[in-house]
Each structure stands twice: as structure tokens, then as C-alpha cells.
Amino acid sequence: MLLLLLLTSAFALLPWAGAGRIIGGREAKRHSRPYMAYLIIQHGSGTSACGGFLIRPDAVLSAAHCADEIGIVNITVILGAHNINDREQSQQRVLAKDWVIHPNYSPVGFRNDIMLVKLDTEAKINKYVRLISIPSHKESVRTGAACKVAGWGLISVTRKKTDVLREVELKVQKEEICQHQFQNYQQQSMICVGDASNEKLVYDGDSGGPLVCNRKAHGIVSHRHKYCLFPEVFTRISFFEPWIHKQLKRFALQEVPGSPSSD
Incomplete structure (x- = not known):
């Protein structure tokens, strides 16, 4: 599912989009998730x-x-x-x-x-x-943690589709990165995630899937900039x-x- 929102800033008109396509990942082992x-x-x-x-x-x-x-x-x-x-x-x-x-x-x-x-x-x-377990209200995931995301979303920017579940490993980033990129970023209720090389990401179709860190679902695939693939924002489950x-x-x-x- 793709949502486009145009938000005016002091410098540019920024398009936003729901996240969700597994790019740079691999097919998950059958029924491993x-x-x-x-x-x-x-x-x-x-x-x-x-x-x-x-x-x-x-x-x-x-x-x-x-x-x-x-x-x-x-x-x-x-x-x-x-x-x-x-x-x-x-x-x-x-x-x-x-x-x-x-x-x-x-x-x-x-x-x-x-x-x-x-x-x-x-x-x-x-x-x-x-x-799958979810974290307690006071539980957090540390910056630099390697987490995994899986989904059936598109697998390339050319909108190539997949029928099978795919997965990708992404790192939790410093909050400042998302605070700089996203005008409405809220540290307490969001997690900044991504691969700085842009070789791995989630995109159209995987929205709603879990960010799994240490066998718990710590985040939910939420959104990113339409034309800037890094970083991506996940909903912070512990807050909710x-x-x-x-x-x-x-x-x-x-x-x-x-x-x-x-x-």
C-alpha cells in the first residue's frame, strides 16, 4: 500500500510514502517466521x-x-x-x-x-x-542492533513482485538521523532503521510487518521518504x-x- 503526503518545509516540498518493499534481501527459509x-x-x-x-x-x-x-x-x-x-x-x-x-x-x-x-x-x-512476543513498556532496542524484517512486498524499484516471503537484515540507527530527515519524527514512539548504503531496505507492500530484534517484535514497518531510501521509520511497539x-x-x-x- 502506498501513501503519498506532501509536506511543506522551509527548503523543499517533501514527498512521503508508506514503507514496505524488501530490497537487497533473500527468500526466507520456508515457515521460519x-x-x-x-x-x-x-x-x-x-x-x-x-x-x-x-x-x-x-x-x-x-x-x-x-x-x-x-x-x-x-x-x-x-x-x-x-x-x-x-x-x-x-x-x-x-x-x-x-x-x-x-x-x-x-x-x-x-x-x-x-x-x-x-x-x-x-x-x-x-x-x-x-x-511472537512484544517488548514491555520500558524495554528498548539499542542503536546498532541488527534486526530482521520480512514480507511479501515488491523486491525492486522497478516494481518487481515476489510471491514468496523474503527477509532482510537492517540496523537500528541513531535517532538524530531520522530527526534530521523527518519533520514529524517522534523519538518516543518511533524507531530509526536502515542500511546507509541503500542496498537493503523495505518498500511498497511490507507495511505492517515486524522489526524483529532478539526474537521480539520491536517495531512495525511504517514510512520513509519517497525519493530518499535511507533512513526508514518504524513504529516503536514498546511505547504502545x-x-x-x-x-x-x-x-x-x-x-x-x-x-x-x-x-
Whole structure:
């Protein structure tokens, strides 16, 4: 999914874009990232796709800008996939029962770019479909940490597509780099990530996927400059951990018959 926002600065008109294409990476080992989810989002003007990741059998995290469309009809979540265009026996396709975009999400600078998706039925946890942990509210990832991102997005600037899950290793950068490049960068809720050589990056189609560091999902693929491939900005999950758990509790209440939050 691609979003273009034009923001006026003192020196130039800066185009922004959702991030997401795995460039300079490699095909992931089949089912080596069983927490990965592929979101098919249907809305009035057609369909779009994003990444996501399973944090509870009934809940997937993704980016808010993936569902920032008018007239969304439904979201289908595919789990256990390697080749997204093949009906693999490992795949589980589940409709979303509900989805919640952070109330303070803003497309201007992609602030609070996080969404939680409630699955209509719980995923069956097995060797192909598993959960990934998220950090606590006070937990952080250090500058220089080598992390990995995976997705089914485009794999080149010429818009070459991939059917199979690909992955790339990226380093967490100093906050000052993103503060200089992004007018709306917020250190507490965002992570500055990328490969300074521009040989490795994420781009169109992988938005919503996780930045995995030390086996935890510390970030969510969010945005970058359209014409400047380094650095890239990820949503900092630890900052939103209290909000995530509040929504998970609300989802749980929906399952209790007769509760105020149930259907």
C-alpha cells in the first residue's frame, strides 16, 4: 500500500510514502517466521495488502495506515504462508472480526501508526503458525542492533513482485538521523532503521510487518521518504504496549456473553 503526503518545509516540498518493499534481501527459509501474517484489505475502490504479525491466537498487529481508507468492507488474514499466491496446506485464512486503529493516528508524519486486528476465530497454533512476543513498556532496542524484517512486498524499484516471503537484515540507527530527515519524527514512539548504503531496505507492500530484534517484535514497518531510501521509520511497539494490552482486554470482553462489550 502506498501513501503519498506532501509536506511543506522551509527548503523543499517533501514527498512521503508508506514503507514496505524488501530490497537487497533473500527468500526466507520456508515457515521460519511462523508469526507472519498477510492482510488482504477490501474497500470501496478495490483491494490492498499489508503485512502483520500474530501476537495472540486471536490478534494480529499491523500499521494503521494499512486500513486508513474510506469504506473498508473486510480484512482477511492469511497465516502460515510462504508462497502467498499458492493455496498451501499450511495456510489458515481467517476473517477479521474487528480492527482498531490507534485513536491518535495521523497520516501527517504517520504518527501513532499502529493497528490491532481481532480475528473472527482463533488461529490454530502449530509449527507453521506461532506467536511472537512484544517488548514491555520500558524495554528498548539499542542503536546498532541488527534486526530482521520480512514480507511479501515488491523486491525492486522497478516494481518487481515476489510471491514468496523474503527477509532482510537492517540496523537500528541513531535517532538524530531520522530527526534530521523527518519533520514529524517522534523519538518516543518511533524507531530509526536502515542500511546507509541503500542496498537493503523495505518498500511498497511490507507495511505492517515486524522489526524483529532478539526474537521480539520491536517495531512495525511504517514510512520513509519517497525519493530518499535511507533512513526508514518504524513504529516503536514498546511505547504502545499499554494501549495494546488495553485493546486485548477489550477483545476478551467481547467474547463474554452478556458483557457490555459483547455483540
